[in-house]
Amino acid sequence: MNAEYRKDLFADERSDDFDIIGKPVIRQDILGHVTGRSKFYDDHAFDGLLHMRCVRSPHHHARIRSVDSSAAERQGGVVRVLGGRDVPVNTNTLLSLINFGRDDEPLLATDKVGYVGQPILAVVATSVRAAQEAVDAVKVDYEELPHVLDVEEALKPEAPIVNEEYPNNSFDYFDTYDHQKLRFGDVETAFSKADHIVEGEYQMSPIEQAPIETCGAIAAPETNDRITVHTSTQALFFSVGVTAKQLDVSSARLHFIGGTVGGGFGGKVDSHHEPLAALACLATGKPVKYMWDRAEEMQVGGPRGGERWRIKDGVMRDGRIIARAFTGFFDAGAYTRLSSYAVQKSTGHLPGPYSIPNVASNVYCVFTNRTPSTAMRGFGITAVDFAIERHMDKVARAVGMDPIELRILNAYRDGDMKAHRREAKNCALIESCQAVAQKTGWRLSADAARASSKSGGGVGALGVIPETVTDDEGRIGERRRSGLAPEPFSGQGTRGLLPEGHSSNNSSAFGNAPQREDMEAEIERLGFIGAAGVPPTPQGPMDETASSARPIAPSETAHTTHPAGARGGPSLPAAYTQRPASTINQPFAQPPAQAPGTPAAQQPAAAEAESESATTHFQRGVRRPGVSRFISGSRRR
Amino acid sequence: MKSPVTFRLNGSETAVFVDSGANLLDVLRRGCGDLSPKYGCGQGSCGACTVLIGGEPHVSCLVLAETVAGRSVETTGGLSNGPDLHPLQRAFIEGFAAQCGYCTPGMLMSAKALLDRNPSPTRSEVEEAISGNLCRCTGYEPIIDAILEAAKQRGAA
Amino acid sequence: MLEVQTYPTVGEAASAMDDQARFLGGGTLIMNRVNYGDRRFNRIVRTTDASLSEIRVEGDRLEVGAGVTMAAILASRDLDFLSPAARAVGGPAIRNMASVGGNLMAPHPYGDLAVALLALDAVVRMVSGEELSLEDFLARRNGVVRSLLIRRPRGDEFRFRKVSRVKPKGVSVMSMAARLTRSAGRLSGVRVAYGAMASTPVRVRAVESALEGVSLDHAGITAALSAATEGLDPPDDPIASGWYRREVAPVHLRRLLLGEDAR
């Protein structure tokens, strides 16, 4: 396929002296692929390799009354039968390595099962057949429980509790809300001024990544008291950390080898094979392989989670979208894994690549009795993008406008203020639309053909952080207590106001300031000298200095900025610009409650962290207290 | 229970003991140490385990190992002659016909069977020939192009 | 544990069978079950008997060994009328392995070749010597099959069509076959069979009788199309719902009967 390089676009922003792009480069690993010599995890031979198969739940939701594996243990070829009680730290959550969320998923279920295929016992035997036969010989007595498979059913107050750690069937955000919130401007007022209200509901089913190589790992003893683990993982260091934690061993004893992955597409990040294989290796002193067959890959391998989105737009006659509200439901399945993060990522993507001055969203990470979902390409983005773009077409029909022109009209332009309070830069949607129209012979009006991402941005209301209406609907537990199912975004609850230019929420509206010490860059260490006048304090999620200081920083003049202060926005209370010394000096004893990288209004840390602003340049490579307990050795400083 | 099986593997006489009920894929990988055929499903659906028996493609995961006694088996492990690559291998390299590479050994075997029988196939004959081989990475087009290219190169040589 | 027994003749193999044993054809279904630890059988019985893979021709009467593969059918000029059905089974590797005998036993939604054989009124010859109609064999499905006896269809009277979502290789939404025998310009003694529309390939008697004495054109087949799924309760599976199968069957039946191209 021939790529065409449009040298006319953004010519002044790049040097165009590519010596890689546009020229074929032979993959460095392809010789191994075509000769069959690339070493995938299973391409290592071990003497006396043992095989592992799991006893799995046939039910969506059931209490385990008893498990009897005595007959299985007596069968020929069976070496060991492992259960949850044999796992030193049986319960884990994947993101515990970055202290996000509570441990909620057992490696091997002990009391109850939450989805079909959930593993209960792991049988280790001398052959696959012997292990399969032993699995069949295990007797599990289940008491079936009512189950729920639909996200909105799961949010009803009377829904069965899927995951005891989150009894409201939704992930707890920042110890305050049962959903991830974004508030920007005032959608309700804007809706009342709009010429059209356009609503739509969009849904995407779970999708299996279906790599041709199924997930698996081989753990083998090494002579020096270490365990070598060959794995198909896409997330080697996650797997090391999880294995060290669940086996309660130092990661110095774990020698993980991977990286040659037979297709992953996101589905090989769950770190379940390595701890089980390594546990069995420790228990037997022999090499053990835990490999999913294709049926397991399809049934118990975490898929891309299903999502349901409702979008409500307020649109003017001329096609300008002045308000957009989202209600999203992300189906995590029975356990969190990475879904909590996917919800944040999708929220960070709202309202799509369009400049809309009033945006609100409530996005729920919901537990159901489905296979726990995990990452897949475009994780957290694909479904909501599908919803947004379908909705754009619907809006175009509602106002009788060409769908491409509608996109050009509403597209981000350089200098526009995004709903997550960062300035849009390097925008190219308009040019992309124009290129598509040109290639397909689609007629655009003269205005649309002339439009540019580089002009007209940041004008008037589109360049500033508007006065923002806040609310506190959806506090954790409210639903169950009130007996009411969640409404689509309603903007109800105790309302508050954030002044114009305010890049974050104030703490009175949102309870605890989600301040995280571990998000603090160690400036001295990094040798970074902050811009004059800016306190040398790094930025935390609730810290306002980043955005308020940014416009003043002289180094910023390189790009178009829209100094909020210059627009007369109220100056910030001192509490926001300076962090109390006590916080700074606090030892990192208490693991922080939230993850880094949270996109929405009350957690602008991620947004700020990636901003070009001088004061926030060094938010990566930070100390992560409480994180490295299971990762041995000192982290690079 | 184990029984002895003798066959030709990539041109060499080979003898292995096989477990009763073992499939050819396991025997090639574990018994003969030829790791080029891959396991993707064990049910004939993916084609990653494709090998040639008597010159014709078979999914080795569904071949009862003892049925190859006395027959000739070819795998991707035997496709190149030392550093001299088969035209298909060269075309796959140059045409970016592999990403993760897991389907590649099976694809190559299906493609070889086609070119051995039909040195100048049409595009739809190529599609038909690899219809039992799944690839989750490439979207097939580069693979089809590479096979056609290899046919052209061989014709030219 | 699993045992494999190999016999030089199919007769010896047949007498070694019991309900814990499975006779090995090409293995495309059996070995799948072995790989997944099926414990409903613990013995595989096979034979090295070459006679099982023979194709014998006597005028327009053909005897096709149960061990003949789909690839062998495709390679045989005498069996050219079966090519569309044989080519419809799996991909090239599967066709090199899949046998005629195994196809008669294949569970829903498989059995595409059996659908063709059913419409051709094939007779099943068992290893025991017993001969029975394929329809009767499908109703009981036991014993070891030696061969199938088929009468070659005349001209273009035989039709086969497979509907699948994935092309060129895909599992049946349905497959259909018809032998459109005529007398005096009108259809007479027609046989129609479906696959993936019931638990086994089936004859569709309602359609057969609705075609009796009609002319093969749009008007003539109207009654047959409305009877397309009469008496059938097509199964739901991951390929298609029973409802969908029922809805689209008349469309595909029309295309089959009138020889229209699918789009």
Ligand SMILES: Cc1cc2nc3c(=O)[nH]c(=O)nc-3n(C[C@H](O)[C@H](O)[C@H](O)COP(=O)(O)OP(=O)(O)OC[C@H]3O[C@@H](n4cnc5c(N)ncnc54)[C@H](O)[C@@H]3O)c2cc1C
């Ligand atoms: C990826 C894939 C795709 C497939 N696609 C199709 C398709 O499109 N259409 C289709 O129809 N099928 C399909 N199949 C199913 C199967 O391959 C065919 O039905 C095939 O014809 C089965 O024959 P076999 O010789 O491989 O059977 P085997 O696996 O050897 O045997 C199957 C059953 O038949 C019995 N059997 C075998 N031979 C005899 C005999 N002589 N007498 C009595 N019983 C016997 C066996 O005991 C066993 O119970 C597919 C299979 C796979 C794996």
Ligand code: FES
């Ligand atoms: S492993 Fe043999 S076809 Fe997939």
Ligand code: FES
């Ligand atoms: S290259 Fe990855 S499956 Fe084909």
